[in-house]
Amino acid sequence: MKKIIIILSSCIFLAALLVDAGRMKLVSPGFKTTLLSFNIPPGWPQPVYDFKSNPLTKEGFELGRKLFYDGRLSKDGNFSCASCHQQFAAFATYDHNFSHGFDNTLTSRNAPGLFNLAWQKEFMYDGGINHLDLQPLAPMTAKNEMAETLQNVLDKLKSDKDYRKMFKAAFGDETVNTQRMTRAISQFVLMLVSSNSKYDKMKRGEAEFNLPESLGYEIFKQKCVSCHQEPLFTDFSYRNVGLPADATINDFGRMKITSDPADSLKFKVPGLRNVQLTFPYEHDGRFQSVIQVMEHYRSGVIASAQTDPLVRNKMKISNYEIGQLIAFLNTLTDSSFIKDPRFADPGMRR
Amino acid sequence: MKKIIIILLSGFLFTSFHHSSRFVKAKHKLQLVFHNQFSGKEMIADSSYQNAFGENFILKGFRYYISNISVKEKNGRLHNISAKYFLVDMADDSSQTIELAIDKKDFIGLQFMLGVDSLRNISGTQTGVLDPARGMFWTWNSGYIMAKLEGISGDSKANSHLVTYHVGGFKKDQQTNRVINLNFIESHELAGNIFRVDINADAAAWFNGEHKIKIAEYPICHSPGALAVQLADNYSKMFSLAGIR
Numbered sequence: 336m337k338k339i340i341i342i343l344s345s346c347i348f349l350a351a352l353l354v355d356a357g358r359m360k361l362v363s364p365g366f367k368t369t370l371l372s373f374n375i376p377p378g379w380p381q382p383v384y385d386f387k388s389n390p391l392t393k394e395g396f397e398l399g400r401k402l403f404y405d406g407r408l409s410k411d412g413n414f415s416c417a418s419c420h421q422q423f424a425a426f427a428t429y430d431h432n433f434s435h436g437f438d439n440t441l442t443s444r445n446a447p448g449l450f451n452l453a454w455q456k457e458f459m460y461d462g463g464i465n466h467l468d469l470q471p472l473a474p475m476t477a478k479n480e481m482a483e484t485l486q487n488v489l490d491k492l493k494s495d496k497d498y499r500k501m502f503k504a505a506f507g508d509e510t511v512n513t514q515r516m517t518r519a520i521s522q523f524v525l526m527l528v529s530s531n532s533k534y535d536k537m538k539r540g541e542a543e544f545n546l547p548e549s550l551g552y553e554i555f556k557q558k559c560v561s562c563h564q565e566p567l568f569t570d571f572s573y574r575n576v577g578l579p580a581d582a583t584i585n586d587f588g589r590m591k592i593t594s595d596p597a598d599s600l601k602f603k604v605p606g607l608r609n610v611q612l613t614f615p616y617e618h619d620g621r622f623q624s625v626i627q628v629m630e631h632y633r634s635g636v637i638a639s640a641q642t643d644p645l646v647r648n649k650m651k652i653s654n655y656e657i658g659q660l661i662a663f664l665n666t667l668t669d670s671s672f673i674k675d676p677r678f679a680d681p682g683m684r685r
Numbered sequence: 686m687k688k689i690i691i692i693l694l695s696g697f698l699f700t701s702f703h704h705s706s707r708f709v710k711a712k713h714k715l716q717l718v719f720h721n722q723f724s725g726k727e728m729i730a731d732s733s734y735q736n737a738f739g740e741n742f743i744l745k746g747f748r749y750y751i752s753n754i755s756v757k758e759k760n761g762r763l764h765n766i767s768a769k770y771f772l773v774d775m776a777d778d779s780s781q782t783i784e785l786a787i788d789k790k791d792f793i794g795l796q797f798m799l800g801v802d803s804l805r806n807i808s809g810t811q812t813g814v815l816d817p818a819r820g821m822f823w824t825w826n827s828g829y830i831m832a833k834l835e836g837i838s839g840d841s842k843a844n845s846h847l848v849t850y851h852v853g854g855f856k857k858d859q860q861t862n863r864v865i866n867l868n869f870i871e872s873h874e875l876a877g878n879i880f881r882v883d884i885n886a887d888a889a890a891w892f893n894g895e896h897k898i899k900i901a902e903y904p905i906c907h908s909p910g911a912l913a914v915q916l917a918d919n920y921s922k923m924f925s926l927a928g929i930r
Contacts, residue, residue: 385809388808388809389809459825463825463826463827464824464825464826464827465806465807465827465828466807466808466809466827467809468810469809469810469817469824469827472810472817472822472824473824476824477824477825485816485818485820486818489818512812512816512818513812513816513817513818514809514810514811514812514816517809517810518809591826592826594908594909594910
């Protein structure tokens with residue numbers, strides 16, 4: 336009697352489980368990913384990216400890395416994300432005011448370096464993109480960048496055996512859709528954390544500033560931190576620093592997104608980490624050197640009603656101070672970041 | 686023995702519990718059938734129509750999101766029956782019929798939203814009909830295009846005489862999703878198992894409504910803002926009941 340009841344009950348139990356499993360459409364049995372940990376550098380704020388919606392895994396990261404370096408995401412196969420975002424330039428376009436896009440076109444803005452994106456809420460110089468996962472869609476579909484349609488990109492990925500394998504490894508089955516693709520790219524770019532510059536080492540007590548560097552840091556804390564706030568060197572606000580619009584591009588920045596005239600010529604305050612590597616500077620790359628940027632702050636500002644009060648009366652900065660500021664800014668270069676093999680081309684490009 | 690009974694019981698409970706939560710009581714089906722029209726005529730791609738201002742319009746495309754579908758009970762209470770999103774597309778017959786399970790037998794109206802609510806506009810990449818690959822998403826200024834009307838008109842001063850109304854925007858003062866209420870003249874008792882509501886969606890309303898929008902003046906809408914909001918006010922009135930079966 337006892338035995339029968341045990342058998343009976345376990346049968347019912349098993350049946351229940353099976354019915355349930357069938358309905359949940361269990362992703363391939365044995366699906367397992369290796370979680371990656373995301374380390375917040377000491378003293379930094381909490382990241383804003385919602386990692387719960389897109390947990391970092393080794394498989395997702397590797398898929399994102401392959402996508403980032405794959406030219407097939409563009410119409411003619413030539414323009415990967417990495418063609419404009421180069422690791423040795425902290426993922427900016429090295430020495431180009433504008434980057435090259437499909438069919439001999441140029442971007443209309445300067446490609447920024449990519450790092451510490453987990454702390455950023457809005458993307459692009461005008462903040463038009465409100466989520467990191469949505470960011471890749473803009474270059475993929477822009478006529479002067481990768482010039483492809485999302486459907487074509489998805490079709491190319493679906494028809495590739497390696498990709499199907501990698502989507503399955505990262506997400507449990509071979510479904511390829513925009514969400515999975517962009518989440519994988521996010522996983523790769525989220526891991527691009529740059530926090531090992533001389534400045535960081537000084538903060539951690541592992542290095543010391545020399546005299547010009549520490550003098551520069553003091554000036555920076557007086558004149559620059561209200562916008563270029565530590566530790567990310569931006570407060571993520573949009574500001575007009577008195578750079579007149581280039582008549583051939585007519586880029587009015589934030590105003591394009593908000594349609595508010597008060598936002599005319601406002602651009603996102605760029606983080607200054609790795610600034611030594613990301614020249615030329617400003618949203619349109621109009622300045623070749625940091626000296627020119629400093630020259631702008633002290634003599635070039637063209638004030639309009641929207642120009643920020645902190646810069647509108649032109650800053651008083653001596654030549655000595657410029658030298659010291661530059662010495663300080665150079666301590667923000669993170670040479671281990673630009674050589675980190677985890678972020679390099681996985682070498683699977685065809 | 687006691688233990689065994691507990692196991693047995695939990696087995697039963699487990700099965701029944703899980704079933705009741707999934708198999709909704711609903712035995713009936715509500716079918717919403719959208720009939721896309723222009724000035725009362727059935728929409729056919731590349732056909733020519735006229736708006737209220739006598740402007741000629743050769744139709745190329747017409748798509749809109751429908752979501753948050755509720756039925757209105759006799760006592761006036763709204764009963765949400767689906768949180769899903771649907772993309773009704775003139776070019777895809779199957780998209781024009783929405784079928785939902787309902788448990789209510791007796792109701793006096795319908796409510797639904799044209800558009801995509803703001804949460805979905807700020808929560809990253811979505812799937813299904815909300816996949817940005819469906820071409821209803823602005824990549825440079827994140828947000829959904831709630832509805833699209835596209836064509837060609839001799840009255841358009843835009844390149845190639847295009848008329849392109851891509852209407853979207855979810856931020857304050859730029860909102861373009863609209864809640865639509867369709868009230869039945871009398872309450873309807875469900876006879877069979879399928880309850881079918883035919884709805885006309887007349888794109889001529891985009892031009893002539895609360896706002897008069899002439900092709901000659903406004904051939905293009907490609908971003909959130911004042912024009913998009915006016916078009917949205919107009920399209921909120923494009924639906925009407927065609928029949929209930």
